[in-house]
Amino acid sequence: MQSDFSGIEGSLGIYRLLNFCSPAYIISRLARFLPDRYLPTQIFLDSLKRPAYAFGIYTAAIQARLLGYESISVIEFGVAGGAGLLSMELLARRIGAYFDVTIEVHGFDSGVGLPKPADHRDHPYLWREGDFQMDRDRLSSRLTGAHLWLGPVAETLPRFTGSPVGFVSFDLDFYSSTIDALQLFEMPPATRLPRVTCYFDDILLPNYASYTEKAGELLAIDEFNRDHSSMALSPLRGLKYTKPLKAPWHEQTYVLHDFGHEKYRHEIQQEQDRQRRLN
Numbered sequence: 001m002q003s004d005f006s007g008i009e010g011s012l013g014i015y016r017l018l019n020f021c022s023p024a025y026i027i028s029r030l031a032r033f034l035p036d037r038y039l040p041t042q043i044f045l046d047s048l049k050r051p052a053y054a055f056g057i058y059t060a061a062i063q064a065r066l067l068g069y070e071s072i073s074v075i076e077f078g079v080a081g082g083a084g085l086l087s088m089e090l091l092a093r094r095i096g097a098y099f100d101v102t103i104e105v106h107g108f109d110s111g112v113g114l115p116k117p118a119d120h121r122d123h124p125y126l127w128r129e130g131d132f133q134m135d136r137d138r139l140s141s142r143l144t145g146a147h148l149w150l151g152p153v154a155e156t157l158p159r160f161t162g163s164p165v166g167f168v169s170f171d172l173d174f175y176s177s178t179i180d181a182l183q184l185f186e187m188p189p190a191t192r193l194p195r196v197t198c199y200f201d202d203i204l205l206p207n208y209a210s211y212t213e214k215a216g217e218l219l220a221i222d223e224f225n226r227d228h229s230s231m232a233l234s235p236l237r238g239l240k241y242t243k244p245l246k247a248p249w250h251e252q253t254y255v256l257h258d259f260g261h262e263k264y265r266h267e268i269q270q271e272q273d274r275q276r277r278l279n
């Protein structure tokens with residue numbers, strides 16, 4: 001039976017039908033079959049699975065290459081069944097090989113689903129304690145190298161060690177949990193790249209969630225920006241204008257700027273791009 005919410009969100013069937021009528025969508029799907037050397041084309045066309053992760057890991061790897069890092073980390077906060085983390089592993093391997101950068105994958109999760117919403121800022125009208133359970137044995141048997149940090153993120157994150165962080169997906173649903181995860185950026189600057197691409201899953205859709213700057217991940221971002229003068233979390237505003245396919249993640253992608261980072265001022269334009277802009 002059709003859900004009443006499809007009047008607000010649209011339905012998967014209608015989305016699929018509209019997509020199949022779109023030349024950009026057809027080209028994007030066909031580009032999936034291109035050989036590895038066409039990775040930049042696939043990233044631009046959003047051809048790969050989980051394009052938000054593909055884009056974030058790709059931008060991190062370019063930066064690593066240009067700033068001389070041999071190895072970086074990418075993180076998923078909120079793993080649940082592991083679909084996202086498994087995609088992250090695949091993408092990290094493929095993108096790492098293209099740029100000749102080692103990309104470590106780290107996933108943080110309670111292992112037992114969502115905690116109890118603390119107050120209205122955790123959107124209690126959307127989620128319940130225990131939602132998004134993980135089958136730990138099944139996931140562990142499918143992972144091929146990702147590090148799984150199990151337990152409340154407030155307890156596991158302080159123990160985190162790894163290569164400098166270049167991409168983070170925040171998908172913990174709650175304000176309180178996102179505040180805990182943002183402690184990542186309180187660690188010394190050497191633990192990250194000067195600019196870290198970030199994806200925030202719970203700031204836009206579904207429409208019936210009615211996200212507000214006074215709660216959830218949006219509030220955590222606002223407070224982070226209010227409390228820091230030498231760092232900023234800013235949306236990547238150009239994405240929706242450059243991508244051929246319209247997608248919500250373009251507005252869910254942010255960049256953490258660490259202005260005091262020793263490599264913040266290092267030039268990142270490659271010579272051919274610089275010349276093109278000057279001419």
Ligand SMILES: C[S@@+](CC[C@H](N)C(=O)[O-])C[C@H]1O[C@@H](n2cnc3c(N)ncnc32)[C@H](O)[C@@H]1O
Nearest residue numbers: 078080084109110113114132152153171172177
């Ligand atoms: C929506 S699910 C993540 C889905 C996953 N990113 C994906 O795309 O497949 C949210 C997860 O956040 C985890 N979580 C929320 N708050 C947490 C906290 N404070 N500590 C650890 N895990 C937490 C829950 O266990 C839940 O599995």
